[in-house]
Amino acid sequence: MADEDDEDIGGGKKVSGKKLVLFILLPLLVLAGAGAGVYMSGLLDPILNPGASEEHVAEEEAPNEEEAPSGPGVFVPLDEMTVTLRSAGSKARYLKLQLTLELEKAEDEERVRAVMPRIIDNFQVFLRELRVEEMEGSQGIYRIREELLTRVNQAANPVKVKEVLFTDMLIQ
Incomplete structure (x- = not known):
C-alpha cells in the first residue's frame, strides 16, 4: 500500500510529497522572491522601461536655477x-x-x-x-x-x- 504522501508519476516511480515540495516548489518560491527583490530594487527599470531612465538622467543633468553656478560671491x-x-x-x-x-x-x-x-x-x-x-x-x-x-x-x-x-x- 502506498502512503498518502506518495504520488504515482508516469513510469511507475513513486515520489513523496516532501520531495516534491523540496525540489520543485521551494526553488520556485526562492526564484520568485529573488525576482521580486530585483524588481523592487530598481535594477530592472532600464530593461523594463528604457525611456524613463533617459528622462531621469536628463533631469539630473539639467541644472536647477538655484544650483546654477554663479560668479564669485x-x-x-x-x-x-x-x-x-x-x-x-x-x-x-x-x-x-x-x-x-x-x-x-x-x-x-x-x-x-x-x-x-x-x-x-x-x-x-x-x-x-x-x-x-x-x-x-x-x-x-x-x-x-x-x-x-x-x-x-x-x-x-x-x-x-x-x-x-x-x-x-x-x-x-
Whole structure:
C-alpha cells in the first residue's frame, strides 16, 4: 500500500510529497522572491522601461536655477578667533583661526553682519569641543568646514552662505 504522501508519476516511480515540495516548489518560491527583490530594487527599470531612465538622467543633468553656478560671491572676513581646544592632558592647546564667509548676494552682507555675534557664538561652541586629533589631515579640515557652514547657515537664515573659507589656521 502506498502512503498518502506518495504520488504515482508516469513510469511507475513513486515520489513523496516532501520531495516534491523540496525540489520543485521551494526553488520556485526562492526564484520568485529573488525576482521580486530585483524588481523592487530598481535594477530592472532600464530593461523594463528604457525611456524613463533617459528622462531621469536628463533631469539630473539639467541644472536647477538655484544650483546654477554663479560668479564669485561677496566675501565677508571674520575677526580672528582664538579658542582653547579640548585636551586630555594638563597642557592647554589653542586654535587660532581666521575665516572668511562667501555670500551669494551683496545685499546679504548687511544681514550677516547683523547676526555676527550669533555666528561667532555658534563657531566658538563647536570649536571648543574639538580635539587636535580631529583636525588632522584634509578630511578633518573638510569635516570642520562643513560643520561651520551648517552652523553659519542656521544662524544667518534666510541668508545663504555659499562657503566658509579658512584664511589662517594655527594649532598651538
